[in-house]
Amino acid sequence: MRKPVIGIIGNHYLLNEEYPVHVAGTMNSAAVAHVAGGVPLIVPTDPDFVQTEDLVEICDGFVFTGARPNVHPEEYGHDATEAHGAFDRGRDRVALPLIRACVERGQPILGICRGFQEVAVAMGCSLHPEIRDLPGRDNHRMPPDGTLEEKFEMRHIVTLTEGGPFQQLWGKTQVLTNSLHGQGILEASDRIVVDGVAPDGTPEAIYVKDAPGFTLSVQWHPEWQAGIDPVSRPLFEAFGRAAQLWAAGCQMARKSA
């Protein structure tokens, strides 16, 4: 049985502020290869290079990764303001239709931070550009300075819905997570189930209601120390099992064709 091929959604970036590249954090590839048991493939985020109908046939599942640029607010009917910061429209145009196709097909997806926000927007949610400005909310952004360990350190509890898929995955109703985001879900659509929240009420764990496949997505960064963290490891393992099942189903379909 071959390993599942996992598309890792990249980001458009200018190397040395002049050389266009498509990049993805190595931690994502490591978590896919060493914890989920998949073959990581970085997907260039430019709709001129890749199309949904090809990607869903080539990959068995997808990780929608974190990124500093934000989903463009016109994707959820809001006007862009200075608070929305930088955008990556190529990634918007690859990721959002790909998420919708995977949800419909039952193909496994795992959203992380920006990827969590993409899953939410693809399913009809809106975002707030700076949630710490909302009444009663905390600052969820990563520390502006310091080491990677300090930026990814555990920052808050996430309380999970009793009996929900996240609570069943970890066997508890509270987990400790890091936090490196400024945006967050403002209005959840009826397609999204908010299954975990931070102490200030910020949505932190979601899945797509009645979706046939794996759609667990988290606002924090489980790729950080995914091999040893007691919350991250089971999440990537569960995603890997779902992708392996998808790959097996594809192989059986080819054999019976």
Ligand SMILES: N[C@@H](CCC(=O)NCCCC(=O)O)C(=O)O
């Ligand atoms: N841009 C979004 C998502 C944040 C995110 O994915 N952070 C990971 C990258 C951290 C960094 O390089 O800033 C938001 O701000 O909510």
